[in-house]
Amino acid sequence: MHPHTIKVACSNCNLRELCMPMQLDQQALERIDEVVATRKSVKRGATLFRSGEKFTSLYAIRTGFFKTLVATDDGREQVTGFQMAGEIIGLDGIVNDKHSCDAVALEDAEVCVMPFDRLEELSREVNALQNHVHKIMSREIVREHGVMLLLGSMRAEERVAAFLLNLVKRLHARGFSRSELVLRMTREEIGSYLGLKLETVSRTFSKFVEEGIVEVKQRHLRIVDADALQRIVNPQVCH
Amino acid sequence: MHPHTIKVACSNCNLRELCMPMQLDQQALERIDEVVATRKSVKRGATLFRSGEKFTSLYAIRTGFFKTLVATDDGREQVTGFQMAGEIIGLDGIVNDKHSCDAVALEDAEVCVMPFDRLEELSREVNALQNHVHKIMSREIVREHGVMLLLGSMRAEERVAAFLLNLVKRLHARGFSRSELVLRMTREEIGSYLGLKLETVSRTFSKFVEEGIVEVKQRHLRIVDADALQRIVNPQVCH
DNA sequence: CGCTCGGTTGAGTTCATTCAAGGAGCGTGG
DNA sequence: CCACGCTCCTTGAATGAACTCAACCGAGCG
Numbered sequence: 001m002h003p004h005t006i007k008v009a010c011s012n013c014n015l016r017e018l019c020m021p022m023q024l025d026q027q028a029l030e031r032i033d034e035v036v037a038t039r040k041s042v043k044r045g046a047t048l049f050r051s052g053e054k055f056t057s058l059y060a061i062r063t064g065f066f067k068t069l070v071a072t073d074d075g076r077e078q079v080t081g082f083q084m085a086g087e088i089i090g091l092d093g094i095v096n097d098k099h100s101c102d103a104v105a106l107e108d109a110e111v112c113v114m115p116f117d118r119l120e121e122l123s124r125e126v127n128a129l130q131n132h133v134h135k136i137m138s139r140e141i142v143r144e145h146g147v148m149l150l151l152g153s154m155r156a157e158e159r160v161a162a163f164l165l166n167l168v169k170r171l172h173a174r175g176f177s178r179s180e181l182v183l184r185m186t187r188e189e190i191g192s193y194l195g196l197k198l199e200t201v202s203r204t205f206s207k208f209v210e211e212g213i214v215e216v217k218q219r220h221l222r223i224v225d226a227d228a229l230q231r232i233v234n235p236q237v238c239h
Numbered sequence: 240m241h242p243h244t245i246k247v248a249c250s251n252c253n254l255r256e257l258c259m260p261m262q263l264d265q266q267a268l269e270r271i272d273e274v275v276a277t278r279k280s281v282k283r284g285a286t287l288f289r290s291g292e293k294f295t296s297l298y299a300i301r302t303g304f305f306k307t308l309v310a311t312d313d314g315r316e317q318v319t320g321f322q323m324a325g326e327i328i329g330l331d332g333i334v335n336d337k338h339s340c341d342a343v344a345l346e347d348a349e350v351c352v353m354p355f356d357r358l359e360e361l362s363r364e365v366n367a368l369q370n371h372v373h374k375i376m377s378r379e380i381v382r383e384h385g386v387m388l389l390l391g392s393m394r395a396e397e398r399v400a401a402f403l404l405n406l407v408k409r410l411h412a413r414g415f416s417r418s419e420l421v422l423r424m425t426r427e428e429i430g431s432y433l434g435l436k437l438e439t440v441s442r443t444f445s446k447f448v449e450e451g452i453v454e455v456k457q458r459h460l461r462i463v464d465a466d467a468l469q470r471i472v473n474p475q476v477c478h
Numbered sequence: 479c480g481c482t483c484g485g486t487t488g489a490g491t492t493c494a495t496t497c498a499a500g501g502a503g504c505g506t507g508g
Numbered sequence: 509c510c511a512c513g514c515t516c517c518t519t520g521a522a523t524g525a526a527c528t529c530a531a532c533c534g535a536g537c538g
Contacts, residue, residue: 070384070385070387070388072388072392072473073473074473074474076388076392077392078384078387078388078391078392080384080387080388091376091377091380092377092380092381092384093377094373094374094376094377095374095377095378095381096381100381100384101384120366120369120370120373123369124363124364124366124369125363127359127363130359130362130363131359133373134333134359134372134376135333135334137330137333137373137376137377137380138330138331138332138333138334138376139334140380141330141331141376141379141380141383142331142334142335142339144380144383144384144386144387145309145317145319145331145339145340145383146309147383147387148309148317148319148383148386148387148390149309149311149315149317149319151387151390151391151434152317152390152431152432152433152434153311153315153316153317153431153434155493155494156493156494186515186516186517187516187517187518188516188517192391192392193391194391195390195391195392196494196495197494197495197496198516198517199494199495199496199517199518199519200493200494200495202517202518202519203494203518203519205517205518206518206519218502218503218516218517219516234311234312234313235313394525394526395525395526425483425484425485426484426485426486427484427485435526435527436526436527436528437484437485438485438486438487438526438527438528439525439526439527441485441486441487442486442487442526444485444486445486445487457484457485457534457535
């Protein structure tokens, strides 16, 4: 055995609460370890999977940051999400046994490869795992409902504000600051996700800076007035 | 036994290929029947479930037509989908054991109630059912990706064209005409789904009529030139 | 018959886009 | 070290697509 080999397993992974947040006894947890076949590292800019490729596995992000995107025949792209440590990608591939979107690493990343047939097999035996898989998929459906609401009925400022609040909330759940963040994606990628052009994203950031709501320096962003952002997303509710 | 009681079961349901499209032996199929606890009818305008209500079951639509929608605190609504016979609704409720959207019948409807705990139980024993549940959820995720693409990067005409083509395709899969359809929803509901105002939907219909692409009389719609619609959705691809 | 609801159409406005120019940061190589 | 080229970002001015507001119409219904 290689001296530097570290035992990597869900049962002692520090992302456990994020990626496998269920009440499991020790025995179940050790069985879960069987699901993660291998690790795989993905360099910044590289794709983990592409639309059309055969689907075999789900991927749990251990480190790094991804975007997923769908494309039309005529070359338009839509970023469908940004994913960070502890989140699962690849769910789109299950229906047709092939992926229907691309997953691209926005920074050097490492993922746990979970062969889906093994996941199905094990989740027949471990009830908590079965339920967890269902919850992960349902969560993704609910998340996308939120994006549809954003794309369908919000104005540019509201979209950007909602985006920032969502991002910082998820980062905070992972131990990062609740006010400072580094944007791992370009303005164009943000725009694609939010249904806006990159210039509009840039202008909106500038407007927020003018109003003292955020500070922006390159991709470093500090939320100065989170309440103001919240008010932009949720205009005053009538009581 | 009541003389008029009809044996209702998946194993002899004519929607089987839509709602449970898997290769099942007779034995498995009979076990599936156990999943459908009861039927429930929903009058036009009534809600099957509401955001915030406790989640207990998934619903397979037997007859009728639904819309699902999410709402913000400040009263904005976003229609997240239109569902017809053979489709499953309620998947949003799994994550948090409560529904996160409303399901409203757009015409008198009947649904099969499938208690989710029984579905989980049975899908541990019947592999094909397990896989089918996964595929249903994955399909919904992929569908929503498509809506995000539509909302994020298409112009009004493209959205309406894509909407019509999608609707007629699904109706045709259920044995209806591939050119004629009845819109069960208002212009406002279409607009909400497509991220447009009702006036824009109306104007776009009028434009399509002028161009001889469709005929519209109230909610009755005939697609005269499906290719033209397709070209609107997919502007000419460069070769 | 008159009412309501849903739909259409027109006129004017607005918000985001397009087009364009310029700047700032960063890695590479001289 | 600086120059260079590149990508990413910012900002301004003009444009345009969809929206708002408003009037009107027609079908369905009590």
